[in-house]
Amino acid sequence: MLYIGVDLGGTDIKVGVVSEKGEILSKVSAPTLRERPYQAVVADIASLCKLAAEKAGVKMEDIAAIGAGVPGICKGGMIAFCTNLFWRDIPFVQELHKYVSQPVYIDNDATVAGYAESIAGVSAGTQSSVFLTLGTGVGGGIVLHGRPYSGAHGIGSEIGHMILKMDGEPCTCGNNGCLERYASATAIIREGRRALEKEPGSLMMEKCGADPEKLDAKMVIDCAKAGDPTAKRVFDAYVHAVAASIVSIINILDPQVIVLGGGVSKAGEFLLNAVREAVEPMIFMKGMPYTRIELAKLGADAGMIGAALLGHVE
């Protein structure tokens, strides 16, 4: 069976034909131009679907279903809420059905990325997994019983807004101490800058060209790798927060695998090993088998693959 996956982002729309095993047969993209009415964006998505099919050398009739991953909250064919696109209560499925006859599915982008990993990525073959995108914010994707899980009202899986430190750092959501205030790239940068105020002699100062405003998460991690003690402290605190988040997820959901994706996960084994080491002594039931922790494998295409596979099985 063949599927089309749509990765609808604030900047670009990526569309591809994907096999039921998660292989990409073709890929096309176009700018989202989000200032336009949603109807225009959806019309472009329909055109991109046809283009992707053409590029893969298949007919639209050969496509079993179309799925879209969107940076927001989906419920019953509607995009209830999508900050990046300024969309609210958009009848996405109905609109796309003006152009295509296939079943159309939509879900949150982090959720479908996690779903992709569970079919064609590092958690392939598992029935339960949690995907964490450690990026500017922290996104979450939950797969339970082999299917994406978004909760009873479509507002679950927002793991970045689990409260990790009650009354801690203020969050954009209005609460305090959300996980993403401690486990995101943004958190590394914030703490790196704070550390530079006290310890301007750190290697990080050199890396950012003596302009802490230019400090990014990669610089902090690279300096930690290079052995700079200030950067190492920032990195260790970050790892501690990620580990505490993972322990909370294990104590609630106990999935087979937790997958780390997003920009920060590009730190690779250096991050993974540190996180695994920090999690182990925090496990509630010592000595019992627990969740594997792994790095995401599918990279930037995960969203498109997972979206495509939403129609698989259903």
Add this chain to the structure above:
Amino acid sequence: MLYIGVDLGGTDIKVGVVSEKGEILSKVSAPTLRERPYQAVVADIASLCKLAAEKAGVKMEDIAAIGAGVPGICKGGMIAFCTNLFWRDIPFVQELHKYVSQPVYIDNDATVAGYAESIAGVSAGTQSSVFLTLGTGVGGGIVLHGRPYSGAHGIGSEIGHMILKMDGEPCTCGNNGCLERYASATAIIREGRRALEKEPGSLMMEKCGADPEKLDAKMVIDCAKAGDPTAKRVFDAYVHAVAASIVSIINILDPQVIVLGGGVSKAGEFLLNAVREAVEPMIFMKGMPYTRIELAKLGADAGMIGAALLGHVE
């Protein structure tokens, strides 16, 4: 269909015949005497099963299945870990099968209590719910897709050990800042005593007979109800912690209902209304429908009912 439910506690074993609707037809009990080898405890459970059937006027052949709720971690018919009974890796199902021929199911006590509420209690008819026992500790029971959920390794649903305040109060589990350090009766007592050190003029001092060691959670809540400002502050901080815990659960699992049980929930509407009021402004997706928050209905029999119903449907 009729089932037998076993509520295996550190002090007592309660056993009852339960209908598929969760009605109790008979109830018997005996002391656990946990110092004995597990074989003796299981033999007593078998006798209690027969006694409960007799009392209900039914034959053991009429019982479709037997279920047990235990204060610990269960996996594949084994009780992997049970602190109260000092049990580890006990082949419970195999042992009970020496006496009974029915299928035997086991699960965590908070999990089965939550399951009972979802069939015969306040969350009846829902497919997803989370049960929180606000007692000496905080237990959690998750029901997803209409079935008890314990995770891939049987160690999920330990919601009391979600980290609510990273690097906060030390917990018995070895970590810091676990939810149960803030949302349990123990937390109310601890904070009540701390408050009395600074404000000995509080009504709480009178209630506990001028002996803060005798202060209990009910006294603190009663004083808060009576308008004592010190007790009110302790109660408000408690409600804030429960609300933050609930918001985290919603942001991850987004269940249809969250049910508050355990000793503290006896504070009734006074607690429930305060918690609901505190949760509402903390909801991530403002204006969208979200989880109902309710008080448990089945009381002390929930564990027995839920255990009995483990065999239902399966």
